[in-house]
Amino acid sequence: MSTTKTMIPLLSLLLLLLSPLSTTASTAAYPTIPGTIDTSVSSSQPDNLIPIRNEIYGNGKIFDISHRYINDMPVWDSKDGLGKFLSLPASMKNGSLANNSEMKLPTHTGTHVDSPGHVFDHYFDSGFDVDTLDLEVLNGPALLVDVPRHSNITAEVMKSLHIPKGVRRVLFRTLNTDRRLMFKREFDRSYVGFTKDGAKWLVDNTDIKLVGIDYLSVAAWSDLIPSHLVFLEGREIILVEALKLDDIQPGVYSVHCLPLRLFGAEGSPIRCVLIK
Secondary structure, eight states: OOHHHHHHHHHHHHHHHHHHHHHHHHHHSSOOOTTSOOOOOOTTOTTOOOOOOOSEETTTTEEEOSOOOOTTSOOTTOSSOSOOOEEEEEOGGGTOSSOEEEEOOOTTSSSEEEOGGGTOHHHHHHTOOGGGSOHHHHEEEEEEEEOOTTSOBOHHHHHHHOOOTTOOEEEEEOHHHHTTGGGSSSOOTTOOOBOHHHHHHHHHHOOOOEEEESSSOSBOGGGHHHHHHHHHTTSOOEEEESOOOTTOOSEEEEEEEEEOOOTTOSEEEEEEEEEO
């Protein structure tokens, strides 16, 4: 068989494999959801670039439960919100070869994770930072539950939820979601969180190692430090705060949360998704 005859099928196969990349690469990385406009743009339409920012992917199977970082999002105990947190010191419009942004914000901003060093200074000094958190705890089967709306998460509320033994990851949806507190610029001290006795009941009576909640603190304002101490003292429970849990049915999902590897930091922004 000649070399030419051998190369023809190989070239055809190579073209077949490469052709989808040239036609769909722009939408594969930035997919749209059914019912939205197609954002793919041909070279003849350079000015018609309209990005779509999705909350749900994979035909309703993947939910982004992280909040988008914007200037008006709430930050801890402030009326003014986050404010400007991005700058563009290197800009192509000003002659730079590429755009390069810089970001400055507190590590406990938006959807974020707490490490034991957040409330225990000796843990902080010993290096128990976000880089030491167990990714196995942050990824796996999780239960999304609706919490009774009339109170903070007390021991009695925890009992009423009847969370089975063996469940290791629970996301608690509260009145915070109904009130859309994470979409309001001013921090609200009346948010729902765990009381000290609610945190202690969880630690003593469940197998939960990942506690997720829908505002900037897992602990109620009235028990802010005591609840954190209960959760983090044993260095087994990981707290994920300010989750976006709107319009998702309660039930079992696969949760995937990845914090930044910030050496020496007691908190970190985190990207979390739920998968059916």
